[in-house]
Amino acid sequence: MVTSIDDAKRMAIASKLADMKEIQELLISNEQSLMAACNDEDIRKRLSDMLQDDQKNMGILETVMVQYGVKGEPKSTTQQMVKMTRELMQGSELSLYEKFVQHELLKHGQTMSGLLIHKAAQVVGADIEAAITPLNTVNFENRAHQEQLKGVLEVLGVRELTGKEADQGIWARVQDAMAAITGVAGSVVSRTDDEMNIQDVIRMDHQKVNLLFGQIEGTDDPQKIQEYFGQIYKDLNVHSQAEEQIVYPAVRSFYGENDTQELYDEQAEMKVLMDSIKSMSPASPEFKQQVNRLKDIVMDHVRQEESTMFAAIRNNCSDEQKEQLATQFKAAKSQLQEQFVAKG
Numbered sequence: 001m002v003t004s005i006d007d008a009k010r011m012a013i014a015s016k017l018a019d020m021k022e023i024q025e026l027l028i029s030n031e032q033s034l035m036a037a038c039n040d041e042d043i044r045k046r047l048s049d050m051l052q053d054d055q056k057n058m059g060i061l062e063t064v065m066v067q068y069g070v071k072g073e074p075k076s077t078t079q080q081m082v083k084m085t086r087e088l089m090q091g092s093e094l095s096l097y098e099k100f101v102q103h104e105l106l107k108h109g110q111t112m113s114g115l116l117i118h119k120a121a122q123v124v125g126a127d128i129e130a131a132i133t134p135l136n137t138v139n140f141e142n143r144a145h146q147e148q149l150k151g152v153l154e155v156l157g158v159r160e161l162t163g164k165e166a167d168q169g170i171w172a173r174v175q176d177a178m179a180a181i182t183g184v185a186g187s188v189v190s191r192t193d194d195e196m197n198i199q200d201v202i203r204m205d206h207q208k209v210n211l212l213f214g215q216i217e218g219t220d221d222p223q224k225i226q227e228y229f230g231q232i233y234k235d236l237n238v239h240s241q242a243e244e245q246i247v248y249p250a251v252r253s254f255y256g257e258n259d260t261q262e263l264y265d266e267q268a269e270m271k272v273l274m275d276s277i278k279s280m281s282p283a284s285p286e287f288k289q290q291v292n293r294l295k296d297i298v299m300d301h302v303r304q305e306e307s308t309m310f311a312a313i314r315n316n317c318s319d320e321q322k323e324q325l326a327t328q329f330k331a332a333k334s335q336l337q338e339q340f341v342a343k344g
């Protein structure tokens with residue numbers, strides 16, 4: 001029996017993440033066109049802050065998709081809906097108030113998608129929860145944006161209907177609502193640093209694979225074992241190749257020829273072992289034995305990277321170089337994941 005590397009639940013979450021990215025692009029372009037159409041200074045300032053958050057959150061979403069490790073396509077209905085909404089938002093049929101209503105609905109949907117992915121991850125596996133942690137920031141900010149938009153709707157709606165200004169307590173109420181969200185979410189929402197360095201990104205991958213090994217150890221259900229191993233197979237292949245493309249060549253000069261070569265050799269050994277496990281039946285006792293062997297090799301390798309290689313990076317690279325390496329590493333992973341999908 002050949003282990004399939006795709007799992008329906010994991011693919012469904014990947015597709016939801018891809019939907020979120022489509023919607024995020026639409027949110028950004030809406031905010032740009034709404035700003036151009038609106039003369040109210042106060043509302044423009046709020047939109048401009050929201051736009052800044054949304055552009056930053058686009059980067060976080062992309063990071064989450066790469067960490068998640070399964071590439072998905074947005075649903076065709078999502079793409080159609082985005083196209084239709086974009087036309088409506090740029091057209092002249094809707095009043096400004098009505099355009100903000102559309103925008104608020106999209107924000108609501110985006111908040112719910114983020115929360116839904118979070119809840120689904122809790123059901124499917126700890127490795128997914130680890131991969132999507134940065135999404136917490138996006139969810140939290142979307143929730144706050146919704147409150148802001150409710151305030152905007154009240155101001156614009158009263159103005160359009162009556163030609164008069166709405167009661168002045170609106171923004172104070174919005175402020176209170178946002179404080180309440182912060183109070184509730186404050187302890188569970190971790191604001192992630194947008195500028196992760198290369199050690200942070202590599203460490204996140206290592207923690208995820210460690211969790212996956214733990215998940216295999218904790219189950220005897222062949223289907224679950226197959227699902228978790230499928231994810232390990234994908235993640236480890238992509239992670240190792242991205243290290244060989246970006247990280248190892250960059251550290252070779254100061255980490256040393258021998259130590260760097262050792263890392264390449266260990267990864268070659270992992271690859272052979274992974275391919276041999278992939279051709280075995282996940283129901284056989286041998287499968288788990290070999291996975292344990294793989295775990296030992298991987299964890300030895302991880303310890304070397306996180307101790308001596310990380311120390312060499314810390315001592316020889318500027319903060320800017322470390323962040324640049326992280327960006328290149330994530331881009332390489334994203335590309336490798338696409339090749340993986342193409343190969344099937």
Ligand SMILES: [Fe+2]
Nearest residue numbers: 240243267305
């Ligand atoms: Fe490695």
Ligand SMILES: [Fe+2]
Nearest residue numbers: 202243302305
């Ligand atoms: Fe690594």
